[in-house]
Amino acid sequence: MSWDYILTVMKPMLEGTQTTILMFLFSIVLSIPLGFGITLLMRSRFKPLAWIAHTYVYVMRGTPLLLQILFFCFGLPLLPVIGEYLVFERIVAAAMAFVLNYAAYFAEIFRGGLLSIDKGQHEAAKVLGLSKRQTMVKVIIPQMIRVVLPATANESITLIKDTALLYAVAVPELLYYAQAAVNRDIQLVPFFIAAVMYLLMTLVLTLLFKALEKRFSFE
Structure with a gap:
């Protein structure tokens, strides 16, 4: 074993x-706002809409991410009538699965964060003359962020590890190249x-998240 071998192996792995990293960034940037939007739908007074949002979260959290990736990569094109219009490159299909899956998890995290905010906060904001939008943006969301940061950090770390599932659909990510090198060289x-x-x-x-938690703890 030599440094030359390590450097040779590391080049494709990098x-x-x-x-x-790109899959992680794409997924996290889209799934967090989508998750918050789903949280608001889950709290909607329009029951059918809330039911749809709850059902979506239940299905996405209740089935394996790998199954969802396989469905988006290989199942969508098999759907009757519309399947021919749903043929994507595997990395694009997998990215859709990641975003929709993690949006469901973030939706539950944000829902818990909103439930942790005392109802008195809404009443106090109303007394101060704040509109519902101002109350949400200036009062509720900042407090919610402080509450959900630890759980969001955990999900983000899980996401970076879950990107290894791309290996199952032959998307050349880190684990893909590591496995290829092991098979080729019979080395661990x-x-x-x-x-x-x-x-x-x-x-x-x-x-990064520790720094964010420290910052919000002083606000």
Whole structure:
């Protein structure tokens, strides 16, 4: 074993890491606002809409992410009538599955955060003459963020690890290249390198969210 071998193996794995990070960023940027929107729908006074939102969250959280990825990659094109219009590149289909899956988890996190806010906050804001929109933006959401940050951090770390599921649909991410190197060279080193890369990514996320929690704790 030499440093030359490690560097040779790391080159494609770093390319795979770019795909891993891009999938994470794409998923987190879209799933968080979508999740909050679903939370608002779950709290809607229009019961059919709330029921649909609750059912969506139940289905997405109650079925494996891998199954959802496989469905979006291989199942959508098989749907009658509209299937021919739902053929996407595998990375695009997988990204859709990630966004919709994690939006459901974030929706539950945000719902819990909103439920933790005392109802007196709404009444106090009303006394101060704030509109419902102003109350939500200036009073409720800042408090909710403080409450949900730890759970959001955990889900974000889980997301960076779940990107390894792209391996199942042959999207060349970090684990894909690690497995290819192991099969080719009959060496475990690529797996250890992949583990270190995942640990570094989760470390960055952990530090980022700790900084956010510290900032919001003083607000």
